[in-house]
Amino acid sequence: MGAKLKRLDERITLIDGFDLGLANRTGSYVINEEELTIVETGPSMSVPHILEGLKELNLHPQDVKYIIVTHIHLDHAGGAGLLLNDCPNARVVVHPRGAKHLVDPARLIQGAKLVYGEDFDRLFEPVVPIPENRIIIKNDKETLTVGKNCTLTFYDTPGHSYHHFSIYDPVSNGIFTGDTIGVSYDESLKDVGIQLYLPSTSPNQFNPDDMLRSLERIQRLHVSKIYFGHFAESEHVDEVYKQIKQWLPQFVKVGKEAMDTQPGSVQKEVTKNLYQLIKNELRNHGVPDDHPVYEFIKLDTSVCAMGLFDYFQKQQKNR
Known part of the structure; x- marks a missing residue:
């Protein structure tokens, strides 16, 4: 198959998950620290791409310690349970409001079916439940040490959903924002040199006031990079906010x-x-x-x- 990789620096690599069968749509980030960490899984159809990407990076699934999902929408976390089958030593890190839905994804599946209708099975199955003992909950401002010089910090950032956090990486001075501050179309538009960032107002917990507050909270962190769920990184952080x-x-x-x-x-x-x-x-x-x-x-x-x-x-x- 061959994975589509984008090495962002010596530690972080983006793997294209080909969500919905589209390139440059949804990605997973591999943080190559002492505690090997993946941020976002995409849906289950993206899991083979993640595994192939790890292989091409000469990394082993059994060495993965943490799988972090910014929120539990299936295009970001739907493949977490399936990926765990190949990562026996990993645990999934999730927002406190999302944990129960990873253990029992019935309501999550029901909500996604309302959005995607008859395409749901093709795009998202299987959605594998995650055992409670393989879940780590992180509250606002809590941390996770993944390397000698790298302690990630979690920030509660609602607006796109109630169960959303963003993850600050001090080594790159970057933040993984999922969908909280929108979608980047830079990869698709790079041939014409246009930057485009749009808010993601998908159902059913969108709140514009919360979204703006979350953006301003991230802005106050003075990050140098934003790692989008859709898709890739941007160093043009002021343009994103604007x-x-x-x-x-x-x-x-x-x-x-x-x-x-x-x-x-x-x-x-x-x-x-x-x-x-x-x-x-x-x-x-x-x-x-x-x-x-x-x-x-x-x-x-x-x-x-x-x-x-x-x-x-x-x-x-x-x-």
Whole structure:
């Protein structure tokens, strides 16, 4: 098969998990310290890519000590249980609100089926439960020592989901942010030299105020690198913060307008309007209409629309 690897430095390597069958979509990070650590597994279909990547790095699955998942959405953590079968000495590190759903993933599966419908089995099966004794819970500001000179710190960062933390790596002065401060399309757009970072407003725990607070918390850490779940690293941290702060209110505005004017077809309307909004911006920067990035954007705007609809429904119920 052959893994697609991107060595970010002498310690950290990104393995492309080909989530949804797409390159540059979702990745797992290998931190090669004394305690071999993987951040994010992707879905179960990504596990063979991780194992192949370890092999190409001359690393052994039995040496993996920690598998960290930023949150429990299946495109980030769905393969954790399956990967454990090949990593007998590893334990999974998770947010306190996510642990029970890794032990019993029934509700997690049910929620994902609402989003992905009949494609669920093809994209995510199997979702293997994780034994409780192989789970480590990390609360806000708790740490994990993975090497003599490397102690990771966990920060509670809701907004995308309640069960989300971000992980600060002091050696690279970088942070693994999952989906909390959005999605990077840099890898897809590098041929045209455009940077694009968009918020991820997927269901069903999206909250724009929490997302902004989490972004500002990360910003106060003065990191040099952001390691995205989707996809790869960015050293343009100020540009990330700037774009997410610009796009987030626009996403919320599109959702609110659709709720007010198109109550019978909110998701369809939001998907269409978000997609057009982003496409207009990329056109202004000279990105052609047939560029492959639009495949990702179509998918992401559809899922973001579901989350915006869910958010405004809850807002209405709480009035």
